[in-house]
Amino acid sequence: MSYRTKFSLINPESEEMFTNLLRVVKQWAKARHIYSNIFGYLSGTILLIMSAKICLLYPNGNLLFLLRKFFLIYSIWFVYLNKFSTIKG
Secondary structure: OOHHHHHHHOOHHHHHHHHHHHHHHHHHHHHOOOEOOOOOOEOHHHHHHHHHHHHHHOOOOOHHHHHHHHHHHHHHHHHHHHHHHOOOO
16 A cells, blocks of 8 residues: 555545554564564554544544554454464364
């Protein structure tokens, strides 16, 4: 997804919140050394898509609200995937 394409998905009023959310999430991932697609970690494209989903779900949220929802939703999603990914025979 290109830089200009991402803004066509986001409401014009929430473009700034989207950009700020993406910037904060990227900095968080870099600080924890999980920002690299070389070894299967989070890439910029993946973080862009994840942030766009949060902004589409909550178009009127402020940055702190969006950041909390980002980590809440994806932590629940990750636990859900781990719970059902192991097949017990």
